[in-house]
Amino acid sequence: MALIVQKYGGTSVGSPERIRAVAARVARAHRRGDQVVxxxxxxxxxxxDLITLAHLVTGAENAAAQHPREMDMLLTSGERISMALVAxxxxxxxxxxxxxTGSQAAIITDTRHTAARILEVRAERVRETVESGEVAIVAGFQGVSRAREITTLGRGGSDTTAVALACALGADRCEIYTDVDGIYSADPRRVPAARRIPEISHAEMLELAAAGAQVMHPRAVDMGVRFGMDIRVLSSFVDDADQDESGRGTLITENPTLMEELALTGIASARGFATLVVRGLPAGMRTPTEVLIGMAEDGVSIDMITEAPHADGRILLQITILEEDIERTQTVIRRVAEKLGAPDPVMEAQGGLARIAMVGSGMQGRPGVYAAAFRTLMEAGVDVEAVSTSSISITVFVDAARENEALQALHTGFGLDAPAAVPATA
Amino acid sequence: MALIVQKYGGTSVGSPERIRAVAARVARAHRRGDQVVxxxxxxxxxxxDLITLAHLVTGAENAAAQHPREMDMLLTSGERISMALVAxxxxxxxxxxxxxTGSQAAIITDTRHTAARILEVRAERVRETVESGEVAIVAGFQGVSRAREITTLGRGGSDTTAVALACALGADRCEIYTDVDGIYSADPRRVPAARRIPEISHAEMLELAAAGAQVMHPRAVDMGVRFGMDIRVLSSFVDDADQDESGRGTLITENPTLMEELALTGIASARGFATLVVRGLPAGMRTPTEVLIGMAEDGVSIDMITEAPHADGRILLQITILEEDIERTQTVIRRVAEKLGAPDPVMEAQGGLARIAMVGSGMQGRPGVYAAAFRTLMEAGVDVEAVSTSSISITVFVDAARENEALQALHTGFGLDAPAAVPATA
Structure with missing residues (x-):
């Protein structure tokens, strides 16, 4: 008998028929003798739809910012509906x-409405429920503060609820059901030869998720890392009769047990990036520091910042940002330049970039991955506009119009393509 | 400064525009200096819509009966949405x-899911909210049991929540906003000359509500009676600028202060009734008693039962019931007859009846009201199939096809018609 936490996303419970399919799967697990949350x-x-209603009522562009407490009250009705129907x-x-509810399941959070953090899960009531032989259906995404105010967890909230509950209960398995059957080596809509990854390390998953792979939210993965909880990503649309789910989907685990490891595990990409090149700011640590402080003050996220010597004690600064932040960034730079006594720096913005992240713990201690990536892109005729690396990833920015070709070339070049289907021999 | 409880029904908060109109009205009361719940x-x-979803998911005719706890969890999401938007x-x-929520406002109920009774309202949190200068928006229809399970109050639930809160808070006024501007002397869709009743006694309102007037639920009126809370019924669609609401709508009160009282205050009606005449059961108290016990055992409601001597120590029994209960009633009667040693009684059912209740505390000590009702109906050519009376009401059953004519004749005959509009003289 195992204790299993299963999470079903919005698409998986998107209609009465799908809710019945979820119920059938849960019932099978229960009949196998497992305790199921x-x-x-x-x-x-x-x-x-609820957010739209709030905007219609308030006439506000961002009702959540103006009425965070009431927005949480409003949105938590959503899981209340699905959980009652699933039950x-x-x-x-x-x-x-x-x-x-999140409150009844004692998902205790801080008081930051619309973006609360889980402080603690007092899983007694959930445990009593499953120990009494019932399936416990818990509302994802929502919690309650110590002052008994209703909160929501923000993006990735339901995944986070599932992993937090699995950790608090010491569950044997944590299964995330979604509309795809696992994590892929690249987005199959862009790279048809993309393969399902059977096992991936927490660290690789974090890099891929941060780079745009949308299956699992980094926040939930991060919680899995900290509490050593393995997470299996599965499709709720694949029906596997009376078997349990081990071996299917993708297992996100601390120590994948694959015999052979490729240099790359997966590639993820996202669009909407820009670079801003700034010339003429003084050399020295103070320049990037002031830029970073200025950006943080104005709430502009920086994806990457690099500097290179320019001339006459001046440097060239390259900042990679979201395309929509170009103007705000230029405003920050002008303010910082003024402060540094170097007014009117020369700035050159380039938008329309895609960010491609190659992720693999196999690149550690394997020289030449960086070079191989550049050679592959060069041979495909794709220019790299900016680059950054971590111990298990290489991130390049390229013209978004060439994104698919770059992905395809890298996927093939690093041996990630699925083997061609073997013709039937009769 | 007054403490006011205002209740808004589903139609009054039926769209973003209507929610804004409700908000404007509440804000006006708050700006007048009143504390508003x-x-x-x-x-x-x-x-x-939620009930339909539940039926689609469960495939059950009556999901509420099969899954009462989850049905309550499901339905309580409805007020959660409206209350957050109103706030x-x-x-x-x-x-x-x-x-x-009902839980946060401490509307404590028993554990009967889908039809819970309010045991207690611990109004401290609501009181603290209004005393801190905020408007408190409370979810109607819902409560929480002492075991912290979510419950709903069943029919008339939101009215009941409002009156219960008003009683618990010792509110100065309890205002029920709906889509009509008060209680009428008859249904204006049937009787065009129907008048708004400015004040009505609790007892009259109970009779009218029980007889089919749909504006206020008897249960809420009943609570008003027991705690001496006056209730004002008002339209949320009539906008009265910066005035308060006294003098408008209908005040349901223990002691109406009208100078002149008519014999009747109002007339209400409903369809779907039948009479069953039974001949041949033995005379004596035991017969009606066994019939009433048998009906109760089988869960069939009796609207009225009368008996008259028949012949040979046998009686004629006339039972007024819902049309849909004819067969079940006949089964009960056969069982009772067997028990009384008088098998195979003669039964004659007549369906298609409307029940018309004439209500007025003015009929007390005013002889001839009964006779006047019969004469009026006779002159209108409407036959009375059955009749019953209480101290402040006369109820007749007539052919449903003649319901409107009967209502019209009684309304005019008892002087309830609104005065004809006076032509402009300028």
Missing amino acids: VVVSAMGDTTD MAICREGVPARSL | VVVSAMGDTTD MAICREGVPARSL
């Missing part, structure tokens, strides 16, 4: 089930 | 507001 998101577009559907399968 | 229902068809809209008017 189910974490659910709001159905399909419910959350977006009914499971009961219909002849398996007792009981839904619990 | 707002009780809201779910928006428009939300509750029905945002009030904040937008520049007036601080805070929404509270």
Whole structure:
């Protein structure tokens, strides 16, 4: 008998039929003798619809910023609907089930409405529920502060609820059900030869998620890392009869057990980036420091900053940012330049960039990966506009119009392509 | 400064525009210096939509009966949505507001899911909210049991929440906002000359509500009676600028202060009734008693039962029931007859009846009201199939096809018609 936490996202509970399919899967696990805790998101577009309603009522561009407490009250109705329906559907399968709000499940958070952090999970009530033989259905994304105010966890909230519960319960498995059957070596819509990755390390998953792979939120992965909880990503649309789920999907784990490791595990990409080249600021640590402080003060995120000597004690600064932040960044730079006694720096912005991250713990201690990446891109005729690296990743910025070709070339070049289908021999 | 409880029904908060209108009204009361507690229902068809979803998921005819706990969890999301939106809209008017769930507002109920009774209202948090200068928005229809399970109050729930809160807070006024501007002397869709009743006694309101007047639920009126809380019924669609609401709508009060009282205050009606005449059961108290016990055992409601001597120590029994209960009633009667040693009684059912209740505390000590009602109906050519009376009401059953004519004749005959509009003389 195992204790399993299963999380189902909005698409997986997006219609009455899908809710029944989820219930059938949960009931199978329960009949195998497992204790099952189910974490659910709001159905399909419910959350977006509620946000639209809030905007219509308030006339505000950003109702969440103006009314964070009430926005949380509003949005938490979404999971309340899906969890009650899932509980009914499971009961219909002849398996007792009981839904619990974030508050009833004692997901205790801080008081930051719309972006609360989990402080603690007092899992007694969930544990009592499963030990009494019932399936516990817990609302994802929501919690309660110590002052008993309703909060929501913000982006990636339901994944985070699931992993937090799994950690607090000491669950044997944490399964994240979504609309794809695992983590892929690249986005299959862009790279048709992309392969499902059977096992991936927490660190690689964090890099891929941060770089744009949308399956798992980095925040939930991060919690998995800190508490040593393995997470399996699975499709809720693949039906595997009476087998358990080990061996399917992608296991995110501290120590993948693969015999053979490729240099790269996966590639992720995202668009909407720009570089800003600034010439004429004084050399020395103070310049990048003041720039970073200025950006932080104005709330502009920097993706990357590099400097190179220019001339006459001046440097060339290259900043990689979101395209939409170009103007705000230029304003910050002018203010910093003034402060540094170097007014009117020369600035040159280039938008329309895609960021491609190659991730693999296999690149550690394997020389030439960096070079291989550049050679592959050069042979594909794709220019690299900016580059950064970490111990397990190489990130390049390229013209977004060439994103697919770059992805394809790198995926093939690093041997990630799935083997061609073997023709049937009769 | 007054403490006011205002309740807004589903139609009153049915769209973003209507929510804004509610917010404007609440903000006006707050700016007058009043402390305002707002009780809201779910928006428009939300509750029905959620029930439909539950039926689609469970495939059950009556999901509430099969999954009462989860149905309550599901339905309570409805008020959560409306109360958060109303709170945002009030904040937008520049007036601080805070929404509270039934649980947060400590509406403590028993454990009967889908039809819970309020045991107690611990109004401290609501009181603290209004005393801190905020408007408190409380979810109607919902509560929490002592075991911290979420419950709903069933039919008339939001009205009941409002009156219960008003009683617990010792509010100065309890205002029920709906889509009509008060209680009418008859349904204006059936009787065009129907008048708004400025004041009505609790007892009359109970009779009218029980007889089918749908504006206020008897349960909420009943609570008003027991705690001596006056209730004002008002339209949320009539906008009265910066005046307070006294003198408008209908005041439901223990002691109406009208100078002149008519014999009747109002007439209400409902359809779907039948009479069953039973001949051949033995005379004596035991017969009606066994019938009433048998009906109660089978869960069939009796509207009325009368007996008359028949022949040979046998009686004629006339039972007034819902049309849909004819067969179940006949089964009960056969069982009772067997028991009384009088098998195979003669039964004659007549369906298609409307029940018309004439209500007025003015009929007490005023002889001839009964006779006047019969004469009026006779002159209108409407036959009375059955009749019953209480100290402040006369109820007749007539052919449903003649319901409107009967209502019209009684309304005119008892002087309830509004005066014809006076032609402009200028």
